[in-house]
Amino acid sequence: MQTHSQNDMNERVDSFKKLCRKCALRVTNQRVEIFRALAQSKEHPSVEKVFQCVRQKMPNISLDTVYRTLSSMEEAGVVFRVGLSNRARFDADLTPHYHFVCMECGEVYDIFPAFGKEPFWTAEQVKEFGEVKNVNLQFHGICNRCSKAANDVKN
Numbered sequence: 001m002q003t004h005s006q007n008d009m010n011e012r013v014d015s016f017k018k019l020c021r022k023c024a025l026r027v028t029n030q031r032v033e034i035f036r037a038l039a040q041s042k043e044h045p046s047v048e049k050v051f052q053c054v055r056q057k058m059p060n061i062s063l064d065t066v067y068r069t070l071s072s073m074e075e076a077g078v079v080f081r082v083g084l085s086n087r088a089r090f091d092a093d094l095t096p097h098y099h100f101v102c103m104e105c106g107e108v109y110d111i112f113p114a115f116g117k118e119p120f121w122t123a124e125q126v127k128e129f130g131e132v133k134n135v136n137l138q139f140h141g142i143c144n145r146c147s148k149a150a151n152d153v154k155n
């Protein structure tokens with residue numbers, strides 16, 4: 001698993017706390033630990049994965065609490081929900097990026113396009129409706145690993 005350095009992590013926790021305050025979300029120990037578990041991983045972990053990680057520090061926490069906390073954080077806009085609707089995954093990386101989601105295995109891959117002057121890509125028409133604050137764009141398909149596996153079975 002790829003991990004970020006400790007300094008980088010402290011910085012991210014600090015900006016997470018600031019963002020919580022801005023979004024009127026109370027900064028609790030639980031939320032900080034859940035954010036830390038999420039931010040440590042580059043894999044867009046599922047609720048279960050976050051739970052397994054947080055549990056090491058907070059042995060009394062329940063899966064349900066982790067789920068509810070992640071949902072409230074998502075509603076407040078301090079984390080993103082990504083992936084397939086029946087296999088939700090979470091992302092603490094709020095820098096503008098898109099995702100490729102595999103419809104087969106549910107894996108979520110990051111896409112960081114070279115953004116120009118705009119902070120993210122939008123269709124021209126979007127501007128008719130208002131000012132864009134964020135983009136949640138997912139490409140759904142079959143990942144290379146899954147299509148390779150399917151081909152290997154056929155051959």
Ligand SMILES: [Zn+2]
Pocket residue numbers: 102103104105106107142143144145146147
């Ligand atoms: Zn796949």
Ligand SMILES: [Zn+2]
Pocket residue numbers: 044091093097098099109110
């Ligand atoms: Zn992502």
